[in-house]
Amino acid sequence: MFEEHESYDPHAAQDTWLPVWNELDLNRAGRRPEAEKRYVLDMFPYPSGDLHMGHAEAWAIADIVARFWMRQGYDVLHPAGWDSFGLPAENAAIKRGEHPAEWTYANIDVQAESFRRYAISFDWSTRLHTSDPEYYRWTQWLFLRFRERGLAYRKNSAVNWCPNDQTVLANEQVVAGKCERCGAEVTKRELTQWYFKITDYADRLLDDMQQLEGKWPERVLLMQKNWIGRSVGAHVDFTIGSRAVTVFTTRPDTLYGATFFVVAADAALADELCAPSARAAFEAYRAETRKLSDIDRQSSERPKTGVPLGVTAVNPLNGEELPVFAADYVLADYGTGAIMAVPAHDQRDLDFARAFDLPVRVVVDTGDEDPAVTGVATAGDGALVNSGPLDGLRKADAIERAIEILAERSTGSKAINYRLRDWLLSRQRFWGAPIPIVHCESCGEVPVPDDQLPVRLPSDMKGADLQPKGQSPLASNEAWVNVPCPSCGGPGRRDTDTMDTFVDSSWYYLRYCSPDYTAGPFDPDAVREWMPVDQYVGGVEHAILHLLYSRFFTKVLHDMGMVDFVEPFTSLMNQGQVINQGKAMSKSLGNGVDLGGQLASFGVDAIRITIVFAGPPEEDIDWADVSPGSTLKWLARVVRVATDIAGMAGSDRDAAVDKAVAKAVDEVTRLIEAHRLNVVIARFHELTTTLRRAADAGTGAASLRDGMHALAIMLSCYAPYTAEEVWSRLGHDVRAGDSVHDSTWPTVDPALLIDDTVTCIVQVAGKLKDKLEVPPGISEDELRALALASPKVDLGGVEPRNVIVRAPKLVNIVPG
């Protein structure tokens, strides 16, 4: 009965509606001043070339949430910006003989255009770039405030060094002993560097996770918890010569089992303690240790090595003298860099003891075999033995008692230690925010006064000027480096390091609330309105870098009185990766899928829907398993059905259609709220089929029009162009401002959700035997009788032992 249709051309729809939307500007935050605020945020992109499949997934997910909230009447902030400082720009600049800004801003323009075409509902007025002086001015300002609070400081220590990128790395940027960015093996260097004192916030970073429980992925919270690595134990003072040397231990109960003492070979302490007679051997060993890369050093299969330092340490509990060794299995920067070794109850100590033929003394009777014989240390619970005043106590009690005794003698106390290290933030590279400090012969470290910020990067350095040389390229720019000391006016030199780009990204979500604010990093009123972020979306790879740093920044800003919350991101979703043929896309495998090509073939909407329909948002998508072609077919079907319905005259209603629409809207609403974005598409398909069939039947025109409106509005979150096309065909004048993207989520009449009859399952011994259509209000007794009367229920004449009735849905008959 309906006319033949021309096939739906998604690209024509894109060309039609995108310019109209740009004109209408419907995604502005603050459009609904009276409404409740919602803040949706994707982890902002790094401008490395054009958008790829990974971007397409992350932003599709966040965009659905943002648009859903807009349709629901919230005032939504969905901002756009770029994390635009960083190494790739610098490397590209060296290769091309340019300034890094050229490559960076050209890429940003490409990505911005792609985001627009990909129909992300950004409020473009928020646009920021961390490499803009207007932005990094405030990154520098924050650094200075942190420094005033003692949270940014300089120290000399052995640091992670990437020989390829020629820069230091934070602990978090070393993955399995390799540079997170380039994969080169990380080595150690002794350098003076800037640190943020994140360890001061270790406890609060742990404790405040309570607020995130259930709203952040469990595994992210666990990763952070393990990364912070809180250990409860004791500090114990041993005496070596005339000095006290403190160790950290979680097992003070095993003090009587200590048979030797170990100091980290690369710690200053080892050097200080070393007896003259042992010096030559020690220095040779230390030199060996320093040559090892982290990746070698961290292997637990490596045999234990070490050298005696020619001194002894006195155990404060029993006065025993223990030989002192320097070894590389003790870490210089964990605890105090020194340990008491209890080989019976610690595997590493036991391995060392066996290698060096040292005594093994059992002090906890765990019921296991003697570690000295088996080579397996026993870490379990048991009664203390050979331990003087601790004998007979169980492990937990012995730990407490040992600490009491130590405290009485002032040779120890309860202590908490963290695996978390301070955040090394200085980098010996060019394309980052300069550290706003001037070094002066007479005044020392002098902060650049606030009114002289930003300390701008020089614009005249390009290409080979930026070549890494072990110190920042800025150091060779004499005109930039030499400035008068802000304090005394004498000759000064700028700090030539730049900040880790993770500093930039630790506060961008605050800047988005008032991107043009000039009186501070953000307008406190705007932040009070929008923050914290209601929905944050990003990859799990940032579980311990960006997310931990941002939480730290927020807590510091809270302590400074600048924000009134302690957690920046209320809810977090980690989207999965887009892979191909079972493997991550990579150049070497040649299995990359080009987003631009996919969009050219199938259009934006088909790709967005294909991505979310492929599975739950947090699961990986294998592009080899999906079929954007069939998604496009369905979109075309929706447009056809809409066109047919738009052409139907009449005001008659169809109760079945009304019910189906109400149910679909009700379910879709709840599914989106629960982030079950893939299941929503199934409901869309079903609703489309319902409308198609009813339209073919030719009745209920008014119901069909309402139903198609509801579908268009819901679809607007997923397939913005197709939804607008449908909306327009239904008679709305989009150009005049009547856009589906300014529409309101359909309301549901609760009466329509109640069915006249319910399907009741009849089971015998838990197996399905019959289905009955019954009124929803049926009584238990009626239903029981009805079920027992079913011809499908054959009990062989035996009385049922039990009949479970869950009216009106189920009857389960348990035979006798």
Added chain:
RNA sequence: GCGGUUGUGGCGGAAUGGCAGACGCGCAACGUUGAGGUCGUUGUUUCCGAAAGGAAGUGGGGGUUCAACUCCCCCCAACCGCACCA
């Protein structure tokens, strides 16, 4: 080694105590068409059966329950994170 996640048709996935396999891909058939399918309809877990129907079935084993993909215990496999952190 420690910690965690996941395991459902040929495939992606639905169902989180109550009809296993929604929805889609693929495959097949029928209709429409001059033909084609980016159109419409139907079928499609496996085994037995012509059919009606029956049996089995959510990685494996055990348990709780009237009832288990779902909750509990053990095992296996794959993946992820941390890894000499005292």
